[in-house]
Amino acid sequence: MDPKQLAFHAALSQAASAVEDRLDALLPAAETELAAAMRYATLSGGKRLRAFLTLEIAGMFRAPRVPAERVGAAIECIHAYSLIHDDLPCMDDDDLRRGKPTVHKRWDEATAVLAGDALQTLAFEILTGAQTAQDPAIRIKLIRSLAQAGGVFGMVGGQALDIAAETAVSPLSLDEISALQSLKTGALIRCAAEAGALLSRSDPSPFVAYADALGLAFQVQDDILDVTGDAEAAGKRLRKDDAAGKATFVSILGIDGAKRRASELAEEAISHLSPFGLAAENLRQAARFAIQRTS
Template identity: 60%
Template sequence: MTAPATLAHDAFTEALASAAARAEAALDALLPPAGEDGAGRLAAAMRHATLGGGKRLRAFLAIESAALFGVAAAQADRAAAAVELLHAYSLVHDDLPCMDDDDLRRGKPTVHVAWDEATAVLAGDALQTLAFETLAAPQTSDDPAMRAQLCLALAQASGLSGMVGGQALDLAAETAPEPLGAEAIAALQHLKTGALIAFAAEAGAILGGAPDEARTRLKGFGRDLGAAFQIRDDLLDVEGDAVSAGKRVGKDAAAGKATFVTTLGLDGARARAAAHAASARAALAPWGDRAAALAAAADYAIARRA
């Protein structure tokens, strides 16, 4: 088996935009309406954090993987929205002064800047719970066992054994006596970034009742894609600009953080990202050109400018 052909750049851009529009519509319907009272103010912060920005790559992965197994669009869109809600929660909390202390996200003030720290904490909490509420609802699947599998997989990807654990390692590394080596960086980045991307790629297979081998392949695809994506983030932190990125750049160097750029150099980091992208494409071989859009995501991950 060989990796599928990838979509042309314009076709991939169109597919990504289509998935983003579908996810945006689903999110708009799921999020509570903004208002002037306490609950409405919190809802406004949730909507600010979630709507109108971001690449929606995780939503794209959920939608495209679901398409491989004939999952209904409405169900795929709910899975896509759930992973975006979880991702938005993580960004709100990561931006807090006690974490990464960022004041710009997706070209907008971060939630704790636009509102306050307490509202940011609560908005993140509410987005996280809404993600699981979305997956657990009957509209996502008629099969309760399938809904439970989705919730379990997302919990594993986002908790101590996934994204939150990765953030804890990242914070600990800031005060470690020695900078992290390449394999420790890889483990940290897999947890902090890769685990949620891997869930997004696997979610469609779960919804489609796919066999374990297919789930494992798509999860592996997502893991390699996440690694390539994060290394590209490290490169953009050195080479990018805040206007294109929609967030501050140069943070890693200012914090003295060990990344693949500091460990391997620019060329070494690019080579490692390219190797992960190739592995991601190879994992899609059983689906041939039906997975062309997913394969193109691997190219996008290492070539993007933001």
Template identity: 50%
Template sequence: MLQITQSDFETALRRCAREVEAELDAILTAIPQSGEIERPEKLLAAMRHGVLNGGKRLRPFLVLESSALFGAKRGAALRVAAALECIHCYSLVHDDLPAMDDDDLRRGQPTVHKAFDEATAILAGDSLLTLAFDIIADPATELPEDARLKLILALSRAAGIGGMAGGQALDLAAEQDAPDEAGIIRLQAMKTGALIRFGCEAGAIAGKASNADRERMAEFGSAIGLAFQLADDLLDLTSDAQTMGKATGKDQQAGKATLASLHGSDWARAQLRGLVKQAEDLLAPYGEAGNLLRAAARFVAERSS
């Protein structure tokens, strides 16, 4: 089977990032949309600061590549990818607030509440969250209505109380009452894994794939979601703020246990290799069409920032 080199993958990831940035730039225009009254200048600037600030755009990449696997229209998939990135970026804006992780730096730039103020950061996050569902519901996302409805439901579940937001609540609680290993896995599957899982499942929904394919892609997303968090925890232990573009060592300082801190770096690296193998095996039915997604799994596990 033809292998995708790391260079090929990184080129594809950068291309996706440029496409998504351009789509988000066009969506976050100052011109009010039908049914809107006005887009306040400061709030829009804060939203743009929180979204148009670089980043790998891994989650949108997963949407685009999983959509390509099932023949979904590129333009529609790009809008779904932009919607997912709005959710991800809203979560970062709120996560950086003093009441939560209290971070001053994100992707090497001041966080939104530092560049603007706390109240504006809260409203920017609220607006990005709402905008995500606006994007998918809009007929400009050229998918059948039932597909758009399924995407909205799946993204709601991934982002809400039983997914990312619930995981963030568990993460805050972990500072006071450390979870056991099963609790850590559950927390991470919700806080980090749920949106990554949606990114992989979204392509099957957009491409009107079978339920079996949708479940397979969701399982693939779960595997790389766990790998992403495990790699992140490993980097938190071993990397620095300059490399990461954000503060490191914060979990240790807050007394939060992670799988990497519980079992050590060697165990974490072995687990990552196993998760990559699991992810690659799940893509076996798709042959060479799944090569970029296989490369994404390896990238997630081996990344250095």
């Protein structure tokens, strides 16, 4: 592997382990089934791409590490809550997530609803802490950014559109899928990048533009892997969209077209990083990783 790729993978796994430790300390002790379910859903691994973005961007401007890890942990709580609720029988009805039973299979639906609810609450509570940012005005900006990313004009709104698409008469167009994914998965990725800029008092706009393109590239690659990947490596059920007759980037563009689109999006993401020279190398590698990964 190229030294730049190695450095990126080191940074990604270092961010993942730092945020995992932070989450371990911030989550309630597993003294109740509810708390155990919250820990199970949040500490079960994953790439921690969102937390990586926050830490990496904060780190580029030498912002302190602990606040960035706390913000990364809060964003991962929101991500984990959304996965628990999305996996419910009334939503995507998934039994497996990262190779393990989903929360409602391991416990029950009531516990899954409540664990998701409590993880959302915990995310906002984490952001109120003085250790997240000494200046309360910065904490308010972080909370506002996360609330806007998570709400009806962000992640939850996108999930509602996605569910509506399943029963729609005609499949979505390319623009409609892009708009849907920009809400469903893009909003939180964008928030993670913006948070890194807020913590380091740098201009968020290039990072938000980078994260927009990165999030979409990631999603196009997800659609490609859903068709070409194997379920064991993915740790979840694949080819579900095709079975449900749902439009995806692949169903509209074909495999080769989707690969080209992913590549364009990664290049677009990278183009927003030109002001930052060598300091942005890990973010450039993240954009390449988004479209080269196999799981």
